Amino acid sequence: MINLLRYIDSPGFPSDYLITRIKGRRAALMASWKTVRANGLTALTSDEGIWQALLNELEWLYGQMNRALRECFAPVFVMLELKTIVLCLRNKEADRATEIHMLLTHTLLADSVRQALRDQPDVHSSITTLMETTAGALPGLGEAASAYAGHGLRGFEDGLMRGYLAHTVTTKLHPLINNFLRAFVDLRNVMILYKQLRWGVEDPGAFIEGGMFRLSRLVKLLASKEPNAWEELAKEATALKSLPAAASEGALETVLLTSLTGRLRQIGRGNHKDNDGVGLILDYIWRIYVHARNLAVLYHAADLGEGTLERELIA
């Protein structure tokens, strides 16, 4: 998995050094979020700009890690970089070379992947080159390429993430990272169940294997056609006795993501056994992601009013 990421010659720094720096930066991140909430987005930005800021921080983090930690966190970094691939392809489709350059400046993706995204003239040839250069190292790419042919970039994004998660949870991972990825799979499965029940679509193949919820259970709930069948799973996934009124898909996603954030925060604060700092680093990576997502919500939905924002933002 680490071969999909850029090779960094530096051996990195000791874990104690990195952990202390992360604690300092975590506090700064929280402070910057409070400022944004108080004053709104002051600078003109874009989806690419928000994602570039995330990549910038991930690049710093990856460079500071020692080799063992880089190896350990490679699956998480690759998972986040899947969105970079998708954003680059979207910009390629819209013929926006500047944005692609912006995204690829700080990405952790390996040179061969960056070349495929930068140098190819269109989306189709980029995907073909990606398949040739990664030679099966990026799980889900084959499935995503087939999905692209049928459903465009939306299908490509879904197929890539589904294939990647389903494969990665079966590999040997640090227990905390394994639990995190499995919880992420559950979150996506609950969302898939919710959408299919709501829109009356029955596609059991859309569920992702490898989460805590068995596929057979998901399929059974889907087959029941009971509109609120997803609630049972959502309660289990969030450990909440009653769910806040989820009026929309976005609101349910926020509830699930907030719950995952809370669990990672507990691990990051040392409430669980975490001698090697993996929990704290994982929590920090997730916070960076949540920060980027919240900024994107503010960017796109700032005019929708405080009530809507409160429902959509992850605490």
Next chain:
Amino acid sequence: MQTVMNLDKVLLAFAAALSIGISAIATAWVQSRIGASGAGALAEKPELTATIIIMLAIPETIVILGFVIAAMILLGK
């Protein structure tokens, strides 16, 4: 009689060596961790310099106490 006295001296020297050795290793381990964390804290907040230097110096007392105990073992009656 001579052999017993020599054995006493060996044991005393060994005890003194353990006292200074173990405390020195403990100090080194603690300082390595405080040093690494301190460097990280300084990189984020340079205003903590004085605090970090004090924190780094505190474990020195462990090896000093080890040295005092070793001296007491060797010189004490």
